[in-house]
Amino acid sequence: MTQLIDGKALASSLMAKLKNSVAQQQRQITLAVVQVGDDPASTVYIRNKHKACEKVGIRSLHIHLEGDITSGSLLDTVHTLNSREDVDGILVQLPLPSGIDEGEVIRAIDPAKDVDGFHPINIGRMMLGEDCLLPCTPAGIIALLKSNGVDINGKECVVVGRSNIVGKPVAQLLLQAHGTVTQCHSRTRNLAEVCRRADILVAAVGVPRLINADFVKPGAVVIDVGIHRMADNTLCGDVDFDSVKDIVGAITPVPGGVGPMTIAMLMQNCVRAGHCGN
Numbered sequence: 001m002t003q004l005i006d007g008k009a010l011a012s013s014l015m016a017k018l019k020n021s022v023a024q025q026q027r028q029i030t031l032a033v034v035q036v037g038d039d040p041a042s043t044v045y046i047r048n049k050h051k052a053c054e055k056v057g058i059r060s061l062h063i064h065l066e067g068d069i070t071s072g073s074l075l076d077t078v079h080t081l082n083s084r085e086d087v088d089g090i091l092v093q094l095p096l097p098s099g100i101d102e103g104e105v106i107r108a109i110d111p112a113k114d115v116d117g118f119h120p121i122n123i124g125r126m127m128l129g130e131d132c133l134l135p136c137t138p139a140g141i142i143a144l145l146k147s148n149g150v151d152i153n154g155k156e157c158v159v160v161g162r163s164n165i166v167g168k169p170v171a172q173l174l175l176q177a178h179g180t181v182t183q184c185h186s187r188t189r190n191l192a193e194v195c196r197r198a199d200i201l202v203a204a205v206g207v208p209r210l211i212n213a214d215f216v217k218p219g220a221v222v223i224d225v226g227i228h229r230m231a232d233n234t235l236c237g238d239v240d241f242d243s244v245k246d247i248v249g250a251i252t253p254v255p256g257g258v259g260p261m262t263i264a265m266l267m268q269n270c271v272r273a274g275h276c277g278n
């Protein structure tokens with residue numbers, strides 16, 4: 001029987017624990033979410049982040065800027081949030097409108113308040129295996145594997161995708177957990193064949209249902225990071241769930257898999273940034 005890896009359930013239980021630890025603290029923890037423009041997907045994700053803050057007892061600020069703002073005034077906004085003692089975490093929702101240099105904006109965030117774990121300082125610390133704010137989706141994937149009893153040590157791990165926010169860092173965390181890691185991308189030859197080696201397959205490609213029965217080994221653990229809204233308004237992932245479900249040993253659903261864990265890890269990073277008391 002294929003095991004369904006329930007991200008929603010794990011996220012809820014982690015958030016219940018965080019709620020307790022927040023309740024024991026004297027100081028209010030505050031997350032500032034900066035949105036630029038009106039991308040509808042961003043609006044949905046940001047709403048989910050605010051709801052999560054409410055559940056955990058974190059105060060959330062929504063700083064909504066016009067889509068045609070200059071990068072100078074966005075940087076000013078970030079600098080102001082850096083200097084505010086009542087703000088513990090800063091998240092600038094991506095993607096930013098074209099014309100704004102995302103890297104420059106991320107580098108402007110105080111690394112101690114970088115609850116996305118995207119600042120080069122935090123990425124560098126992660127690479128070195130140091131204690132730091134970890135990127136939320138990769139950290140959520142590792143937490144899902146561990147809590148579902150999936151041992152990473154010595155396993156063949158194949159990551160499809162090499163983005164800075166998921167592919168690269170999740171490969172790094174799997175390596176630190178002693179996996180044998182292969183990173184695939186759009187130039188990889190014989191992608192299906194490489195994927196079939198995987199004991200643990202992480203799909204973070206951004207192509208709806210790319211990963212089908214040809215890409216999985218019987219019994220493999222499949223983590224689907226993709227999230228695509230289809231024409232009929234349903235959500236699907238990078239994995240063709242129905243095609244692989246009777247072959248694999250365990251799989252995350254979309255929705256209800258990696259997405260809720262990303263948000264739970266964001267809450268954990270906020271609590272952590274708050275404790276460190278900038």
Ligand SMILES: Nc1nc(=O)c2c([nH]1)NC[C@@H]1CN(c3ccc(C(=O)N[C@@H](CCC(=O)O)C(=O)O)cc3)C=[N+]21
Nearest residue numbers: 044045048091092093094095116255256257259260262
């Ligand atoms: N600075 C920044 N940080 C991010 O963490 C960030 C970002 N920018 N830009 C966009 C991506 C995407 N992302 C998601 C978070 C939660 C769900 C999520 O909760 N998904 C639900 C379904 C949500 C729905 O119904 O649409 C699920 O999979 O069950 C999805 C996607 C965070 N991102």
